[in-house]
Amino acid sequence: MKRIFSLxxxxxxxxPIQFTWQKTSGNYLAVTGADHIVKIFDRHGQKRSEINLSGNCVAMDWDKDGDILAVIAEKSSCIYLWDANTNKTSQLDSGMRDQMSFLLWSKIGSLLAVGTIKGNLLIYNRQTSRKIPVLGKHTKRITCGCWSTENLLALGGEDKMITISNQEGDTIRQTSVRSEPSNMQFSMIKTDDRTSTAESTISVVVGKKILFLFNLNEPDSPITLEFQQRYGSIVCYNWYGDGYIMIGFSRGMIAVISTYIREMGQEIFEARNHKDSLTSIAVSQTLNKAATCGDNCIKIHDLAELKDMYAIINLDDENKGLGTLSWTDDGQLLALSTQRGSLHVFLTKLPILGDACSTKIAYLTSLLEVTVTNPIEGELPITVSVDVEPNFVAVGLYHLAVGMNNRAWFYVLGENGVKKLKDVEYLGTVASVCLHSDYAAALFEGKVQLHLIESEISDAQEERETRLFPAVDDKCRILCHALTGDFLIYGTDTGVIKYFYIEDWQFVNDYRHPVSVKKIFPDPNGTRLIFIDEKSDGFVYCPVSLEKLLNACFLKMQLMKKSTFKIFYV
Known part of the structure; x- marks a missing residue:
């Protein structure tokens, strides 16, 4: 776990501050404090935009695709809408005369629900611009709510009522609770019948002591779950897995209960995760991990084995206490707010990206950092700060390349340090890049472009600066490629493996396999090559001479399970 930036x-x-991650991609983080400004940062901590409000932020939420951030503020009847694609802010007149107190986007559509301090409701359809005002949905302030995956809207208020409405605002169910509700969520309880996938259960904290479960299919039989007094009050909870709920309590305890009807209310796990207090819980379904914070530290558990602590992050400099935890949807970043008004973002998952050339290895070590090392030569590792969060990494004898989409950035690995050389745009989205001493080869959309890395090389002839494969009349798609000191080698969907000799700038060898070639792995000289075809069969090909080619010198290897590792002497 690595802290990548702090605000x-x-x-x-x-x-205390409020913050919310952009849904789906997690590229933006919206943060606001007491300064009446929502500041929008990218995932590297750089400020990209801001929204000036009329007063303190009351609530903010991203739509399901992460395109629009909606914000409501004190002293305003307008809803602020920030567009992540255009970086522009617009204001929508709510038409509500009383102060807004609640805001939430639908899970599945373009509907936005807004509640007020007098219990009124507005449902706004951004796609059609239609507004549906609903007066008197509650008799007092609307304080919490949630949407289901069927576009049902549940709301709770200071009137101690829970209402369930359809997307037109019509009330279809309602029930009363003992005390003020908070932290309302839609989910599914665990049943023997696995045919239904509808979110039919509303969970809500009542009076900070009770977890209330209201099943829409059994409205007359709500379930009330109370917990031991020594746990303290309920701070937060999260559903996960097959009907499990993790609950965090003010005195540092966490408990996990099952909603399976035969186990309802039973604690299947409990632990004192923090000595004095707990302030937040966040669950990442993608990582299958849960994070809790309190006592100046974050503790992360693997949900598959809760007894094992996956990681502990200490924050000794935060002496005023911690605030709220939140993960990006992909589980890559974990954000934590604090009581003194700071925010920290930690890297919790990193894509496995790397490459090797000869004895040199390059691999991703942070979102914008690649480490290059040569353990055989005993060279010290070099840390390279790169310009983009890459989708691919390539290393050559003297260069490093990183990139995403259709662009690649090249760096020179010199004796006196690393220097950015240039960036290159290709004709399609790049799948992978190979480097060697002077040339780079990029694979994109069934083609390979071979080009000089440094076009200023004095003895380079103009026609040898770049070439696109395959030729126009060669009806095939390139699926894999490799680059050695002498050869560009590639395999195609028609089963052809071709050797292009860079010095003579021409093809010198090809082999025709019965089915398509998915991966190739040449030795450093290109004199032997392992390839894997579409049937996941592996072969060794020896293109040393035409005679050996005709003799078909292959070793067939049936690839076993992923956990099987075999060594062959060839």
Whole structure:
């Protein structure tokens, strides 16, 4: 777990802050404090935009695709809408005369629900611009709510009522609770009947002591779950897995219960995760991990084995206490707010990206950092700060390349350090890049472009600077490629493996396999090559001479399970 950035704005100091990750991609983080400004940062901590509000932020939420951030503020009847694609803010007149108190986007559509301090409701359809005002949905302030995957809207208020409405705002169910509700969520309880996937159960904290489960299919039989007094009050909870709920309590305890009807209310796991207090829980379904915070530290559990602690992050400099935890949808970043008004973002998952050339190895070590090492030569590792969060990494004898989409950035690995050389745009989305001493080869959309890395090389002839494969009349798609000191080698969907000799700038060898070639792995000289075909069969090909080619010198290897590792002497 690596802290990749911290935010500490002067105007935030001394007050808790609100924040929310952009849904789906997690490219943006919206943060606001007591300064009446929502600041929008990218995932590397750089400020990209801001929204000036009329007062303190009351609530904010991203739509399901992460395209629109909606914000409501004190002293305003307008809903602020920030577009992540255009970086522009617009204001929508809610038409509500009373102060807004609640805001939430639908899970599946373009509907936005807005509640007020007098219990009124507005449902806004962004796609059609239609507004549906509903007066008197509650008799007092609407404080919490949630959407289901069927576009049902559940709301809770200070009137101690829970209402369930359809997307037109019509009430279809309602029930009363003992005390004020909070932290409302839609989910599914665990049943023997696995045919239904509808979210039919509303869970809500009542009076900070009770977890109330209301099944829409059994409205007359709600379930009330109370917990031991020594746990303290309920701070937060999260559903996960097959009907499990993890609950965090104010005195540092966590408990996991099952909603399976035969186990309802039974604690299947409990632990004192923090000595004095707990302030938040976050669950990443993608990582299958849960994070809790309290006592100046974050503790992360693997949900498959809760007794084992996956990681502990200490924050000794946060002496005023911690705030809220939140993961990006992909589980890559974990954000934590604090009581003094700071925010920290940690890297919790990193794509496995790397490459090797001769004895040199390059691999991704942070979102914007690649480490290059040569353990055989005993060279010290070099850390390279790159310009983009890459989808691919390639290393050659003297260069490093990283990139995403249709662009690649090249760096020179010199004796006096690393220098950015240039960036190159290709004709399609790049799948992979191979480097050697002077040339790079990029695979994109069934083609390979071979080109000089440094076009200033004095003895380079103009026609040898770049070439696109395959030729126009060669009806095939390239699926894999490799680059050695002498050859560009590639395999195609028609089963052809071709050797292009760079010095003579021409093809010198090809082999025709019965089915398509998915992967190739040449030795450093290109004199032997292992390839894997579409049947996951592996072969060794020896293109040393035409005679050996005709003799078909292959060793067939049936690939076993992923966990099987075999060594062959050839």
């Amino acid at each position: 500490l704005e002067k105007n935030w100091l001394g007050t």
